[in-house]
Amino acid sequence: MALRHAVLAALLDGELSGYQLAKAFDMGVANFWHALPQQLYTELSRLERDGMVAGREVVQDARPNKRLFRVTDAGQAELERFASAAAKPSFIRDDLLVKVQAADSVSTGPLIEQLTERAEFAEAKTALFEALLLKMRDGLGEDEFLKYGERIGPYLTCRRGLEFERGNRDWCRRTAQVLRERAHTSEASRVRS
Amino acid sequence: MALRHAVLAALLDGELSGYQLAKAFDMGVANFWHALPQQLYTELSRLERDGMVAGREVVQDARPNKRLFRVTDAGQAELERFASAAAKPSFIRDDLLVKVQAADSVSTGPLIEQLTERAEFAEAKTALFEALLLKMRDGLGEDEFLKYGERIGPYLTCRRGLEFERGNRDWCRRTAQVLRERAHTSEASRVRS
DNA sequence: GCGTCATACTCAAGAATATGAATAGTCATT
DNA sequence: AATGACTATTCATATTCTTGAGTATGACGC
CATH class of the missing domain: 1.10.287 (Helix Hairpins)
Structure with missing residues (x-):
């Protein structure tokens, strides 16, 4: 349960699709938390199931349709809880x-x-x-x-x-x-x- | 197969027991690679099974006995192979x-x-x-x-x-x-x- | 008209990592 | 005499992460 919070924090900047999120994580820009696209799609599904993000379908004609996600109140509350809890020490793996x-x-x-x-x-x-x-x-x-x-x-x-x-x-x-x-x-x- | 090389590299400094290795990893001094004791014991067993480290029992009277490990020639060769292969990009997780x-x-x-x-x-x-x-x-x-x-x-x-x-x-x-x-x-x- | 890249996402299997619980003796402190 | 801390290790389970493959559409250059 750690990628979860990284995703929530990234979505605070605005609605994002899994694909856009994946690009942000690939850059390492968003959170300095590494994750592959598959993990992000999986995590987004879990978060939606748990009511922490809400997705809406956006129909596009020049491209495949996409789903944009935003943080719900429950997600916001979870972030708040997470931010107040003790942090694990960081580590490099190189x-x-x-x-x-x-x-x-x-x-x-x-x-x-x-x-x-x-x-x-x-x-x-x-x-x-x-x-x-x-x-x-x-x-x-x-x-x-x-x-x-x-x-x-x-x-x-x-x-x-x-x-x-x-x-x-x-x-x-x-x-x-x-x-x-x-x-x-x-x-x-x-x-x- | 990544902890494996961190363990081998740490053992280059001399013979170490699983316990000593665990302390070094906990400090983050040895390799800047985070690992819990259990993982290290498991990895040492695997490395020994694969002939890359050799262990010897050291009997102690004031403390529990321990096993000291050293890198074998095969282990050295594996390190050489690893060092020449392309490195994965590093990442922080914090x-x-x-x-x-x-x-x-x-x-x-x-x-x-x-x-x-x-x-x-x-x-x-x-x-x-x-x-x-x-x-x-x-x-x-x-x-x-x-x-x-x-x-x-x-x-x-x-x-x-x-x-x-x-x-x-x-x-x-x-x-x-x-x-x-x-x-x-x-x-x-x-x-x- | 063909290959390649970018968008957009899913599924499955396997390897690696983390968590929790146990054992067992010694030493120092309260 | 009990409590907790340090040495030293093992086993089992759960979660997380990585790898590899697959689907589909449209745009772009040659």
């Missing part, structure tokens, strides 16, 4: 960190490659988040927006996402650099030191 | 971020409390990681250690952990501050603006 942990006993070539790739990915996400923040505050200064804006939840979580991706980018670059330099320095000289 | 996403439509009191608590937790982890880094490089300067040190994997991942927790701490503090300031600014004045 293949790349596991690989770097083992860096001393595996070939560093592929590692450097993956770190470089990840750094680029993080850089792209950084740019995306920056643009998103700018768009959300819509001309206002950050301080002003945070004081008087009407919808700051997504803005605040996006700020965390931005810092996280900057951290990722920097760490990946530095780590790749360290591994590259050690590849130059020969094994022999390392042992001698 | 209740607190979901709650802040919904900040505009839930009571902010409990949120501020949880953010403050989390900031303190992150601060404590920051201090822990800093001490750990200092201990790992054992007197050497960072650059020197990273060039000539023999075991830099855990050091590099710890650096990421440190930056992550610093980011957490700062974001939690700033976010709590924003919510506190908005609590002062009345709802009425916000709507007027």
Whole structure:
């Protein structure tokens, strides 16, 4: 029962279809909670069954029909309950960190490659988040927006996402650099030191 | 098959029992991969069955006996294979971020409390990681250690952990501050603006 | 007129992860 | 002398997440 609240929180921004929700989750923009489309459709069905979201069919002619969902009062109450309950500690799960942990006993070539790739990915996400923040505050200064804006939840979580991706980018670059330099320095000289 | 590699990577530091491994994972120090003791015991059994780790019984008199595990050649080969394969993108899963996403439509009191608590937790982890880094490089300067040190994997991942927790701490503090300031600014004045 | 991409969604099976409960001895505190 | 905390591990069950496949329509470029 955790994806549930992420979906509810995402739907606060307005009505969304399962498909749109899936895109938002894929971006990682909405909630910094990862989920595949199938999970979201399943969760939306469950939420509707439990009366926490309400869906309405929207007929489209140029595309397949879709169902837009909105949070009901019961859903809102559930969010309130969730927000007041103790939070579980967060955790990262990252293949790349596991690989770097083992860096001393595996070939560093592929590692450097993956770190470089990840750094680029993080850089792209950084740019995306920056643009998103700018768009959300819509001309206002950050301080002003945070004081008087009407919808700051997504803005605040996006700020965390931005810092996280900057951290990722920097760490990946530095780590790749360290591994590259050690590849130059020969094994022999390392042992001698 | 993902916890598997985290366990193998953690065991590179030396022989560990399931219990010790569980503590390392609980700290989040070892791999930045979250797992409960039960999962680790199960995974160790599987790894032993598959010949990737070898366990030996250690008889203790003041305590229950334990089994220490080390990585075998097959385990090492599996790690090598894993490190060369493409990494899945990382993701954070954080209740607190979901709650802040919904900040505009839930009571902010409990949120501020949880953010403050989390900031303190992150601060404590920051201090822990800093001490750990200092201990790992054992007197050497960072650059020197990273060039000539023999075991830099855990050091590099710890650096990421440190930056992550610093980011957490700062974001939690700033976010709590924003919510506190908005609590002062009345709802009425916000709507007027 | 063909392949490919984007929209929009569903179903099933399997792997991974989380939860809850037990066992059992030692040590320190109240 | 009872209570709780730490070491050390196991078993069973439940939930969640991932993987893979499948359906259908229309738009776009070549």
